[in-house]
Amino acid sequence: MGLRRLIAIVLCLCVTATAETLDSAVEKKQRAEWCEALGKRLKSVDARLCQSLPFRAGTLRSVQGRPLMALEVAPAAGKNAARPVRILLAGGLHGDELTSISIVFCWLAFLETPAARAHHWYIAPLVNPDGLFARPSRRTNSNGVDLNRNFPTPDWADKAQDYWQRRTQKDPRRFPGKTAMSEPETRWLTEAIEAFKPDVIVSVHAPYGILDYDGASPPPPRRLGLLNLKPLGVYPGSLGNYGGVFKDIPVITIELANAGTMPRKEEQHQMWNDMLDWIDARLVQPRHTGKSPGAQRN
Numbered sequence: 001m002g003l004r005r006l007i008a009i010v011l012c013l014c015v016t017a018t019a020e021t022l023d024s025a026v027e028k029k030q031r032a033e034w035c036e037a038l039g040k041r042l043k044s045v046d047a048r049l050c051q052s053l054p055f056r057a058g059t060l061r062s063v064q065g066r067p068l069m070a071l072e073v074a075p076a077a078g079k080n081a082a083r084p085v086r087i088l089l090a091g092g093l094h095g096d097e098l099t100s101i102s103i104v105f106c107w108l109a110f111l112e113t114p115a116a117r118a119h120h121w122y123i124a125p126l127v128n129p130d131g132l133f134a135r136p137s138r139r140t141n142s143n144g145v146d147l148n149r150n151f152p153t154p155d156w157a158d159k160a161q162d163y164w165q166r167r168t169q170k171d172p173r174r175f176p177g178k179t180a181m182s183e184p185e186t187r188w189l190t191e192a193i194e195a196f197k198p199d200v201i202v203s204v205h206a207p208y209g210i211l212d213y214d215g216a217s218p219p220p221p222r223r224l225g226l227l228n229l230k231p232l233g234v235y236p237g238s239l240g241n242y243g244g245v246f247k248d249i250p251v252i253t254i255e256l257a258n259a260g261t262m263p264r265k266e267e268q269h270q271m272w273n274d275m276l277d278w279i280d281a282r283l284v285q286p287r288h289t290g291k292s293p294g295a296q297r298n
């Protein structure tokens, strides 16, 4: 190997290492600022726990330039008897539903349990940061768009505007946007769904105190904690419609009972346990054994 080539390789390795160090320093700072701001705004968010987890910003930012952060947790290595289920958990699509963000952070404390580590998680606790940090917090993003009416469902072009005008009387809290996926926050979550390919989406809202479900199969959970199943139907541009009807990914929508007051600790835990029990019962599939169907029957 010539000297010049050797120098070029060493230089390249150094530059790469420096870029990685810089990258992680920038990421660390961004994460620290994001967690600190959240801890100040939401008293039930533990900023230190948040900072200890490898949340990463996507390439897209909110309309006001805030990072859109998510945490991916791969299943624990080991001889899992079953294929890990891919779970996308999202909170804070509506910025004024404070508990929908806080509870996702509270559930992060359970991620290290064996039941949770058997699965693969993609967790986006705050899809609409501009809505949360507005004073007062607001449902829509800073373009005044209801993100949960902005997903690219096949009926969007025909029905979203009409629904907003006729059925909601142009309610500004439910404006679906000028076009489907016009908002960076919606694009970010849609791209995450495309890339992560979840087996189930869990979307947290408040304050209707029920459990909603969209998807042809499997059968829905009948209750999570104190929340009973009460399907609300779908709307043009909603995540339930996009995931559950269009993409054929079951969508559990948790509507907590109060947007400002958290459920009690035991209730938070019960909802989490019920959710994992349903996932284990309905979505876990054995790994492919390599045997022929005939051999399996014997």
Ligand SMILES: [Zn+2]
Pocket: 093, 094, 097, 204, 205, 206
């Ligand atoms: Zn909501």
